[in-house]
Structure formats: structure tokens, C-alpha cells
Amino acid sequence: MFEHYIYQPFFNILVGLYEILGSISPDLADMGIAVIIFSIVIRIILFPLTIMGERSEEEKRKIVARIEEARNLYSHEPIRLRAEIKTIMHANARSVIATTANLAIGLAIIIMLYRIFTTGLEGADFYLLYDFVPNPGTINLMFLGKYDLSHTNATLNLIQSIMIFVVEVLAALRSPFPISRKDKAILQIFLPIGSFIIFMFLPAGKKIFMITTLAFSAIYHVIKLLQEWSQKLIDKYSPRPLAEPQGLTLTEASTPSVSEGRSDPTGTNKVLQ
Known part of the structure; x- marks a missing residue:
């Protein structure tokens, strides 16, 4: 299952990249360059998982804190403790799935690359090449003519x-x-x-x-x-909006009242006061 669904597709992608580079220029027929391009493609494909993992970082910290709290509360009740941990994990499924997926993919890539560079590219796995991927015969495993990739x-x-x-x-x-x-x-x-x-x-x-x-x-x-x-x-450094003054607005404070603004030539107001 691993060979058919995981190893074979990626093995073909890597060999295909090598063939494309060689067709562009014989000097580019370097498996190290193909690996660099292959790595970038993998990171772009897995980039959504990277973003999801970052967003769930705070959730992971909360999970750890809640599990630690549960262990302190139910240290003498192992059955209750297991039930609480299961409840915490189910409540934070997205974070658990993202972390598990990243670990599983990382492990699969490690196993895949180990096989590719120990036996696969030396010809042992050429039988796994798809019909549309040409058999390169021999592959240049010297990166930049200096580093033997095997x-x-x-x-x-x-x-x-x-x-x-x-x-x-x-x-x-x-x-x-x-x-x-x-x-x-x-x-x-x-x-x-x-x-x-x-x-x-x-x-x-x-x-x-x-x-x-x-x-x-x-x-x-x-x-x-x-x-x-x-x-x-x-x-x-961006300017902050000024706070409005409490009480009367500027218009209200500067507008005279009717009694203050109206002239009193007869002096009636003074007499009444």
C-alpha cells in the first residue's frame, strides 16, 4: 500500500523532474537540483497544513494545560482520567488532526527519501516508473559534481x-x-x-x-x-483619533442662549432679577 499509493507517485515525480531538467540542458541533469525543486513543490502542496498548524498552536497549548489539570484532579482515578483526556481530544479535533497529519507526512517522507536514495535511484525501483515517464538508465547522483547523494x-x-x-x-x-x-x-x-x-x-x-x-x-x-x-x-506611530469632550458639544458651548443673546433695551430683565 505504501509503495503503490505514496512511494511510487513521488518516485515518478522525482525522476520526471530529473528528465525535464536534462532535456532543458545536460548541465542541469543533476538529481540534487531535482530534489530542491521537488522539496519546494512538496512544501507548497503541504502549505495549508502549515497554516493550520500555526493557527492551532494556541489550541495545542490549551490542550496540554487542560490535560495537566485533569491529571492533577484525577490522579487517583485512572478510568475517569482516561475519559477526561478523550473528551479534551474530541473537543479539539482540528488541532489533533493537524498535528497528527504533519507527523505522519513527515515520517512517510523520511522513509520514502531513504529508499529513493539508497536503492531507488540506482535502478532497483525503475520498474515502478509509469509508462509516460522515460527510464533514465543511469542517474547523476553527484550534486554540483561534489556531493554524492547516495x-x-x-x-x-x-x-x-x-x-x-x-x-x-x-x-x-x-x-x-x-x-x-x-x-x-x-x-x-x-x-x-x-x-x-x-x-x-x-x-x-x-x-x-x-x-x-x-x-x-x-x-x-x-x-x-x-x-x-x-x-x-x-x-x-499612526495618529489616534481625538476623544470627544464630555458634556456639551462645541456647537452647544459656543451658541449663546436666547436670554443671553437677545438685547434688553428696556432693562426689564434687570428689574425682574
Whole structure:
């Protein structure tokens, strides 16, 4: 099922991109360039999920807070606790679905790219090519003539970890919630280091995909940051409307009353007073 519905379509897209680049110019017959284009296409396709995930960030924090509260209240009632957690999850289905979908898609892409660059592009999976996708025979797996995409590469691995750090810093700057030192240490220090160790054993083609994806995320965060900062500047320096004075309006205060404005040549008013 995975091979037929997920792996095969994306494998054909990647090989098709490689063939299109080669038909434009022999110098562009580079699987690394095809992977970069492939990564951008994937991010554009999944962009609605990214937006949905951002919108549900506050909801996720509320879910965590409510679950923690339920654990404190029902720590000695495990059956009641499970029922409460299930109720909380059902009430916030959109956030749960968005998070689960992102994790599932990310895992599927990792498995797919690992197979593509370890065996698929070397010819083992050419039988999965559709009839309208030409068999390339051999594929140039040397990105820029320097990086073998079928083997690991320390330089690309380091660039990937640096990009993870940059994206996490930008995400922290955009976060509407205060981030604790512990979270900063986990996301901005341990996550890049852990990723470097884990991806050390994966082929460089996977790293090209991750670097492109992270660059896409970094550009998105920078654009959103500039929009948010410019909006704050506009709100800060734009003139505010003057508040209307309390009581009489300016017209009422400046218009003399009938008794004050009318002349009294006979002095009748003074006599009456």
C-alpha cells in the first residue's frame, strides 16, 4: 500500500523532474537540483497544513494545560482520567488532526527519501516508473559534481543542523507565548545536535531535501516577522483619533442662549432679577 499509493507517485515525480531538467540542458541533469525543486513543490502542496498548524498552536497549548489539570484532579482515578483526556481530544479535533497529519507526512517522507536514495535511484525501483515517464538508465547522483547523494556527507549534515537552529530561533521570535529557558535549550541546542547525530547515517539526498525545506520555513518566518513588526510600527506611530469632550458639544458651548443673546433695551430683565 505504501509503495503503490505514496512511494511510487513521488518516485515518478522525482525522476520526471530529473528528465525535464536534462532535456532543458545536460548541465542541469543533476538529481540534487531535482530534489530542491521537488522539496519546494512538496512544501507548497503541504502549505495549508502549515497554516493550520500555526493557527492551532494556541489550541495545542490549551490542550496540554487542560490535560495537566485533569491529571492533577484525577490522579487517583485512572478510568475517569482516561475519559477526561478523550473528551479534551474530541473537543479539539482540528488541532489533533493537524498535528497528527504533519507527523505522519513527515515520517512517510523520511522513509520514502531513504529508499529513493539508497536503492531507488540506482535502478532497483525503475520498474515502478509509469509508462509516460522515460527510464533514465543511469542517474547523476553527484550534486554540483561534489556531493554524492547516495552516501552521507558531514558538510551537508552541519548545514542542516545550522538551518534547524535558525528556524527555531525565528519561530521563537514569532511565538505569542513566552518560551522557557528549558524549551529554548531543547529546540535551539539539543534538537540541532541530536539531528546532526541521527542524520549522520542517512544519505545526502535526504539532507538536501531537509535543507531546502528548512530554508522555505526560514523565509516564511522572516516574511511573517517583517509583517508583524511593520504592523506594530504602524500602530505605534499612526495618529489616534481625538476623544470627544464630555458634556456639551462645541456647537452647544459656543451658541449663546436666547436670554443671553437677545438685547434688553428696556432693562426689564434687570428689574425682574
